[in-house]
Amino acid sequence: MHRYLTGSFTKIALKIVVGLAIFAGQESYAQQSTSHSPYSQFGLGQIREDLFPQTRAMGGISTGVKYLNGLPTLNIANPASYSGMNRTILEAGMYGNFTQLSNNQSTDQTADFAFSHLAIGIPLSKYGGLAFGLIPFSDVGYSATSTQSLDTLQYRTSLSGEGGINKAFLGYGVSPIKGLSVGANVGFLFGNLYDLTNVNFLNVSNAYQTQMRETRNIRGVAVDYGLQYSRALGKKYNLTVGYSGGLDNRITARRSMIATISDNNNLGDPDYIAPPSDTTSSRILSNSLINLPLKHNIGFTLSKGYNWMIGADFKYTDWSKFQSTQSQTQMEDGYTIAVGGQIKPDPTSVRYLNQVDYRLGFRYSKTPLVYRNQNINDMAVTVGFGFPLPETNFGRTFSQINISAELGQQGTLNNNLVRERYININFGFTINDSWFIRRSLD
Template identity: 35%
Template sequence: MYKKINYITAVLVLLASISVNAQVTTQSPYSRYGIGNLRGSLLPQLRAMGGISTAVNKPTGYSVINMQNPASYAGITLTTIDVGMSAGFTTLTKDDAKDKSFNATLSHLALAFPITTHSALSFGILPYSELGYNFAQKSTISGSATNGATQNVTSLYTGEGGLTKAYMGYGYRIGDNFRIGANVEYLFGNLIENKDLQFTDNAELDAGATSTSYGTRLQNKNSVAGVAFSYGAQYDIHINSKMLVTLGYSGSSASTVNSTRTFLATKYAYDGTEDGGVTIETIDSTGTGKSNLKLPLVHNFGIVLQKYNRWMVGADVRMGKWSNLTINGVNQGLQNSRGASIGGQITPDITSINSYWSKVDYRLGFSYDKTYIKLTDNDVKQVALTFGVGLPLANSRNAFYKLNFTTEIGRRGTMVTNDLRENYVNLHLGFTINDKWFTRFKFD
């Protein structure tokens, strides 16, 4: 038993280290707004069903860490570990222009274990938002009446960073059908945004000389570190001995998280290479000291119809008051978001001996969101088709292992012809362990 624990621990540490080394910044112009692209607290097995989670407890008998609704922790009966990675292929299109990118990251590392027969504790770490973009706009400034020379100006917008969430949560079951829970969440990370203005002297270009640009960079950096809270409840309605309906609610409080803002303005010479420029002087450097980031109130509602160990279908709706988001006391000009998901899974025969594929979980889902971004009076929307499988691995008397693989095919944009459109394919891989730990066995 203890050799098994050591082996599993070594595998998890290896996976986590590989995932951290694989992380790169996301590349999405839409992450420029608010606090970046929100990741959502979803494991691969939940993403595969369109992201339904609010009313999900146990999809097929085994324990699942559903941090989106901490009330679900109360249904965890075995020590559970879940670790995973994500990778994404993104294609940006606008008019006839096209750009492709790839990114990969650690998606989650979570652990949960029962405290009593009615409660369980969970803790872990996962990305909360991602910030990463790089685009340019070119224009020409006309000369004065006495000097007719024009000058090329390139405006560069770049951003990097994001927020990470470490959480600890507790779920408790009241009676046979009602569960409640809460998470204490520590959000931390940096949101770094730059605006560069580069000026190219056309006279030098006309003379055939080497192009030299002089630029000014304005950098805003927000370092975030503070506590937020989320909570939830679930209620089961038994139809018969094998079927039930679960109703769920989860939400995040309107929390105020500490942040520190730093502003830096520099002047530099730029030679047109990818290495950037040489700083000539620092024009201004200001630290505003302690400030805050005010997160909005978020609500999630869900319903699931389930037949034990056979199939499950459900739906979620969600809404967030992102119009209230402020950073350093400045409202970010966002709109309230709303969205919906539908999905489910089926397991042909979880007890099958002769057919491995009959024990596999098959998942399918669809999600739609009106994001908190609005451009030129058009909502930025996000739609995705999701599907995946849960592949059972070798099991023992007191342990259960599963490999979960999910694919998301989606689109983000205003959906207006010739506007910027982001098409993506996201791949998620998760490894789930259910085991009965902290018990000595006479025979191993």
């Protein structure tokens, strides 16, 4: 008689994953935003790359990443990597953001936390590997306020945005010939983006506040693909070269607008918005088709077993065909250069700190946005750690806690623009387990 068994540690992991899945579902429903960038009002918001803390800590290199610590990894940024999986891999995590916004007149600080990723990779032996999960695609979070006068009438206009887009994906990768792997992801994008305009009259106590909310309901399918070639260099080193890309898929934005009025703010709080008391207008606007950017990424990694790995990526995106609304700023092509690596001092040591993965990286991005004749660029230094947990289930289950931090700057003070200085923290939990082991019972 035979049974297929999984480790007891996996049961704990599944409870964690289910809990995070419920949390992710609540976050998706609520459309909470972790962006506080004024530049998120353009395009589809602040785009979140398909990266886990392991690769974020190395500057965001991902195209040529197939192995970490000499073992296969779940790298959804290049689905060709799925072919190398030899254990079931569970990835789940959280994201935190601390941002300082500055212009020539003032400075402000913001902070937020949210779900960052949930993914599972399943090896299919000689048939490759399968992966699926849920990750954020983009989010919007901006606000701006101005006070104006019309004769003796003073009023405050507040512009703000909120919401986000999520991506549920299913991917497959296979190795048709030795050393070469190919794969693809199919992602379903869904979510709501809200642009709000509030008008509050300051010196007329019986005037109504007015709010206009425009909603973009995003739905669509996005396809990305990749290939990798891995080759041993002698007995100690391994080189992986990769390419990944994304089609300029078309998704749908269903647009609607609702205007409401509410009692004027009598509390003296400029940020307070009274609940709406009546709807003055509600209509469905015309739907629009949005071209996602065409993407091309190339990269490589060079590694020495469990000891170290270095790599670099060049990523190109073409946003020139994108236009969400008639009045939106035209976007251009963008690119990112990323370099990074990790080192494990001594994988055979009994000292715990010698078995920790230490990661470092750098990235520079020319974003697709040009605003007030100024290129909006982004750069960051990244650091991170991979803390191994004790092996369980007779060595078949091993896990790791991954933490990364991105210390960066986006934008500029030139032309009266906004400069963002930020610290992004990503926390991830990785579980590698051998599922469905066939055992004989007497």
